[in-house]
Amino acid sequence: MEKTVSFHLNGKLTEILIDPNLTLLWVLRNHFGLTGTKYGCGIGFCGSCTVLIDEEPVRSCTLALSEIEGKSVVTIEGLAKDGKLHPVQKAFVDHDALQCGFCTPGMIMNATGLLLKNPSPTTQEIKAGMEDNLCRCGAHMRIIDAVHTAAKEMKGGK
C-alpha cells in the first residue's frame, strides 16, 4: 500500500515512499520535520494547518498525500527567501499581529493565498477571506492591518 508520491515542497522536487492515505499535515510534521504547520482541530475548522497548494490555501489536516501528486506545496518554512521575510511575514511582525503564535503560520499562509488571488482586498474582503482561520488570543484586528500592509508591499514590486 505504500506508493511513491512526488511533489514540489517549498520549491524543491520531492519524492517520498509512503502510504498515500496519510494526511499532508502529519507527513509534513513527522517525515519532513516541517513543524510550522500546526495541528489545531484535525477536521478543518481552525485553519492552523493551512498550507499553499498551487498557490491556493488548503487545510493540510484533511488532505491525503495522494491529492498532492505533481503539485506544489508551500509551508510557512518556505515563505522567506534567502533569509528575507515574505511581505506577509514582515507585516505580521511590524503590526505585532500575533500573541501566542500558534495560529500564526496558518494565518500567514491563508493571507498569502488571499493576496495572490486578490492583490488589493478591502477590509471586508480580508475579513471574509480570513473568516475560518481561528485565533483565540484575539489578534484579529492587527492581522487585518497586516494584510493591508502586505498587500501594498507586494504590489510595490516583489
Next chain:
Amino acid sequence: MKIRKTKPEKLIPTTDGSGMKRRSFVRLLGGGLFVFFNSWTFPDLFGGTPEQGRSLPKDYNAFLRIAEDGTVTCYTGKIEMGQGIITSLAQMMADELNVQFEKVKMVLGDTDLCPWDQGTWGSLSTRSFGPNMRAAAAEARGVLFSLASDKLGVPVTQLEVKEGIITDTKNTSNSVSYAELTKGQKIEKYLDVKPAVEDFTKFTYVGKSYNHADAILKVTGEAKYTGDLKLPGMVFARILRPPSHGAKLKSVDYSAAEKITGIKVIRDGDLIAVLHEDRERADQAIVKIEAEYSFNEMPVNDKTIFEWMLKADSGSNEIRSGGNLETGIKLSEKIIESEFLDPYLAHTAIETHSALAHLDGDKMTVWASTQSPFGLQEAIAGELGFKLEKVRVITPFVGGGFGGKGAAQQGIEAARLAKLAGKPVMLIWTRDEEFFYDTFHPAGVIKIKSGMDKNGAIKLWDYAIYYGGTRGSETIYDVPNVKATHYRQNRNAPAVHPFGTGAWRAPNANSNTFAREVQIDIMAAEAGIDPLEFRLKNLKDEKMIACLKAVADKFGYVAGKIPGGRGIGIACGTDAGTWVAHMAEVKVDKSTGNVEVVRIVCAQDMGLCVNPEGATIQMEGCITMGLGYTFTEELLFEGGNIKNRSFDSYEIPHFSSLPKIETLILDRKDQAPQGGGEPAIIAVGAVIDNAIFDATGARLYRMPMTPERVLEALKKV
C-alpha cells in the same frame, strides 16, 4: 550606594521548592554573578475572600545571571503563552540593571534551571514577579558597582553606568564592563529586605513600546511548541477515553488495534493507550478498540443546570458586609431584584494540551504546554513515585492558555506511558479530548437585590453568588449597606459541577462584572438618570471615575437617558490591580435578534505601563475574546456527556465578529505596574448587554446573548 555584606550560608536555605539544592544551580550555569530573589507580595486576587487566599512559599522565586560575556539572563518559572512577558520582563531587567535591552535573555518554565514559581496566571508576572526581579537587578548592580570601585580605584559614588559599562565620572577613560567584572567570579547575594519601589522616570526601556520579542520565530514557523519536538525513538500516543464524565470502563477488547503494523498497546489500570511512530497510525488504532462502559450520570444538562445549582445542598460564606441591609431597605425608594445566568465555557487555546515525556535512566523529563511547570513537576513525581529532583519539566512556547493549562493531566499521562513503554512518548490531545477534559469556566447564578433613594443614591446591595467564583464581586460603588454571600458546595455533599472546572481568563470576574454592571444599568434606567452620570454619582473610587470619564471622552459620549435608541452601553470594573471602563455601540436587528457590535472603546489604568504596545495588544485580545462569551460560547452537555467537541459547535470569535476596537491607557508613570492580561475582558458582556438595552429596551440576564435570547427579551419589551 550601600552594599550589604551577607553570609549566604546562613541566609540561604539548602534547597528551594524544586527540591534541588541551590548550589546545583551554580554548577549548572557556570560563572557569573547570581542574585537570588524572593517573592514578597501577592496581590489579593479573590476580592478579599480569605478562604480562597493563598500564600506564597518562602523559597526562592527566580534568579538572574550576568554571564561572562555580559549577557543577562533571567530565569523564571513563569511561562510565555502569548501574553508577552518574554518582552516586558526583559525591559524591566534591562532598565534596572542598566544594560541594553538586546542583552537580556529570558529562560522560562524549566524546573531544573528556574527556582520554584506558583504558575502563570492572575496577571501576576508584571505586578508581583516584576518588582522582585527589579529589586534583584538593583542589588546586582550594587554588587557590580562595588567590584568596579575596587577595580577602578575610585569610590562607588564616583561611578556611573550606561549600557553595562561602569565609568569613573572624573576620568571617563577609566571604565570597566559588567562582562569584565563578572568573568570568573562566583558571587552570590540574597535579598532579605522588601525592595523599595524604584523611580520609573529614569527608565529607558520601560514605558516604551516593543513588539513581541519572539515574533520572528513565530512568523517563520521556527518557534517550537511542545508538539513540535522530536526525540530519537519517539512514539505518538492516543489514549482510550470514556464517552462521558463519570463513565466507568467495564470491558475492553483491543485485539483489532494490535493488528495494525507497528502498534503497541499499553494498559496500566484504566489507562489504555496505543503507541506508534506515526501519529495517524495511532489515530487509526484507537478507534479500533472496543470498550464497554457503565454509566452513572448526573441528571443535569445545560438547560437545567441553574435550577440544579439553586436547589443543591450548598454551604455559604459571607464574603463582604457593611452597614445593615434592613436600613438599606428602609432608605430605598426603589428596590430591584435580578438573577443573572452564566454558562460553562471552554478555553479552546488553539494548541491542544501536549506533552513529550522521556525517561532517561532514573530521570523523567517532560516538555509540556503548561501554565504551571512546577505544579506539573510535583504532580508527575507524586504519580510516578519519583523524587522531585528526578522529574524535570521544560516549557517550550505555549500556544495559548487562558487559565486552561494549569492542570497536569496530559503531562502525567505522557510520563506514565513513557515509563511503561521505555521510549519517549509524545501526547498531543485531539480537539475532542481538549473539549472533554478542559477545566471549564464554572457556570453560576448571581442574584442581586439593590435599592436606591429618590435621588438615585444606592443604599442597598445584597449580592449572592451560586457556584461561580468571587473574583470581581466587589461592589465598587459607594453603598452604605452591603452584603455579599458565596454559595458553594457543602463539604461531603454530592458534586454539583458534572465535570472539572477552573480558571478562565479573569476567572469569574466576567460573570460578576456582568451582573453588577447590568444591575447598575437597570437602576439608572429606573431612576431616569444617564447611566454614566448614575455611575459617577455613586462612585468614590477616583481611578474608576477617571477611567469612566476617559472612555466617555474618547467615545465622544453625549449624555442621555436609557433606553434612548442609540445602542450605546457603558460598563466598568477592576481586576488584577487594574481599572477598566468600556463603552460600546451596537445595532440590533429586531427581526432576527442579531446584534452587530459597531464599536468598543476601552480605557484602562494599569499603573505604570511597561510596554504600551504589549498592553494594547492584550486589551484588544481581551475585548475580542470577550465577544465570544458575550455572544456565542456555551458548553452544551447532558450529564457527563459534553456535546460540543469542536469549533463547529462551540463558536469562538471570528474575523467577522470584529467591531472597531479603540483602547486608551491612562498615563500613571508614578504608580507601580499592574496586571494587563485579563482586565479588559471583564466588562465586555455587561457593556454589550447595556448597549442592547439602550438600542431596544430589551434586557438580557443570561450569557451568551444569542439571537434567540435577544428575540425572547424583545418580546418582553
